[in-house]
Amino acid sequence: MTGTDEPILQVRDLTIEFAAEQGRLPVLHGLDYALPKGRVLGVVGESGSGKTVHALSLLRLLPPTAHICRGEICYKGKNLALLKEKELRKIRGHKISMIFQDPSASLNPVLTIGEQLTETLLAHRKLSKEAARSKAARLLEKVGISEPEKRLKEYPFQFSGGMCQRVMIAMALALEPDILIADEPTTALDVTVQAQILQLIKQLQQESGMSAIFITHNLAVVAGVADEVLVLYAGRCMEQAPAARLFADPQHPYTQGLLHSLAPVEKKVDRLPVIAGHPPVPGEPEGGCPFAPRCPFAFEKCRQACPPLFELGGGRRVRCWLQEGKK
Ligand SMILES: Nc1ncnc2c1ncn2[C@@H]1O[C@H](COP(=O)(O)OP(=O)(O)OP(=O)(O)O)[C@@H](O)[C@H]1O
Ligand SMILES: [Mg+2]
Numbered sequence: 001m002t003g004t005d006e007p008i009l010q011v012r013d014l015t016i017e018f019a020a021e022q023g024r025l026p027v028l029h030g031l032d033y034a035l036p037k038g039r040v041l042g043v044v045g046e047s048g049s050g051k052t053v054h055a056l057s058l059l060r061l062l063p064p065t066a067h068i069c070r071g072e073i074c075y076k077g078k079n080l081a082l083l084k085e086k087e088l089r090k091i092r093g094h095k096i097s098m099i100f101q102d103p104s105a106s107l108n109p110v111l112t113i114g115e116q117l118t119e120t121l122l123a124h125r126k127l128s129k130e131a132a133r134s135k136a137a138r139l140l141e142k143v144g145i146s147e148p149e150k151r152l153k154e155y156p157f158q159f160s161g162g163m164c165q166r167v168m169i170a171m172a173l174a175l176e177p178d179i180l181i182a183d184e185p186t187t188a189l190d191v192t193v194q195a196q197i198l199q200l201i202k203q204l205q206q207e208s209g210m211s212a213i214f215i216t217h218n219l220a221v222v223a224g225v226a227d228e229v230l231v232l233y234a235g236r237c238m239e240q241a242p243a244a245r246l247f248a249d250p251q252h253p254y255t256q257g258l259l260h261s262l263a264p265v266e267k268k269v270d271r272l273p274v275i276a277g278h279p280p281v282p283g284e285p286e287g288g289c290p291f292a293p294r295c296p297f298a299f300e301k302c303r304q305a306c307p308p309l310f311e312l313g314g315g316r317r318v319r320c321w322l323q324e325g326k327k
Helices: 051-058 085-091 113-124 129-142 161-173 191-208 219-223 243-248 253-260 300-304
Strands: 007-020 023-036 040-044 066-075 096-099 179-183 211-216 228-233 236-242 310-313 316-318
Touching: 007 051, 023 051, 023 066, 023 211, 023 236, 040 051, 040 219, 051 066, 051 179, 051 211, 096 161, 113 129, 113 161, 129 161, 161 179, 161 191, 179 191, 191 211, 211 219, 219 243, 219 253, 228 243, 228 253, 236 243, 236 253
Parallel strands: 040 211, 040 228, 096 179, 179 211
Antiparallel strands: 007 023, 007 066, 228 236, 236 316, 310 316
């Protein structure tokens, strides 16, 4: 199924801070994007760039010390940031589902896979126990688990890491959501299984026509699956573009660095170049561009002021002073 340009989710100026002993720590600065129906957005960035905080905020699952200070999260015309908790519960896990970073922490070890899947279905759908169980079996089959009837009676410890991820996907899809958020669904898995899981999510996404947000620290992971990519650095969008354009011709020095540090598929290399230095810590005094201290092209202006997002046409936006005046 192909997507449309109609956004199902529109995030505007999303700004989040944590309250800490040393004061307020800003972790997300004015994030803006639109997720069209049926499309996949990849959100990429190093550890600590704000990927998970962003994802949790969409469903208002942030820890109590975090605070959305500005911005809107519009889903079908409703601002989720302001919605009453009761209303939000009708959307969370229902219309918008999330697969978390660690599947073993999300599955209950003392309940069978079948109990966990049918519990979700029974809680939200008017189904008999038998109907819920047979739907659970169909879901397991859909995510590539053979002998589903037998596997429903088993416990999470009887499943491998990749199988647990598949169960998590089945759970997230149980209520046929409009949007699936997958936060690093593959970090704990080996590369072959990672690729299989992502392909599976992509295939299910295409079959159902839902939209998806894939969150990862590895650009290679979203290369074959995302329609659009948003590159986060220290809580800011540094570059956003249709995936094909971003991979063919990255404009931000940070995106270029991320791409250079990927292993060429055809070559075996012992060491990969990495971007020297590390990202700023939230709460550090800010002056210029947060990437300036690591940027090989930084000049005076970069150290003085943070650049805005320059619109380059063709759906590309880049936060870099090198783009000033370019179109
Ligand atoms: N509970 C918390 N209290 C204070 N700061 C937090 C808390 N959770 C996250 N942060 C900070 O918010 C920033 C963004 O964290 P986040 O978990 O979103 O990063 P991430 O991009 O998901 O990283 P990773 O790739 O490691 O999962 C980090 O600087 C982190 O230290
Ligand atoms: Mg994370």
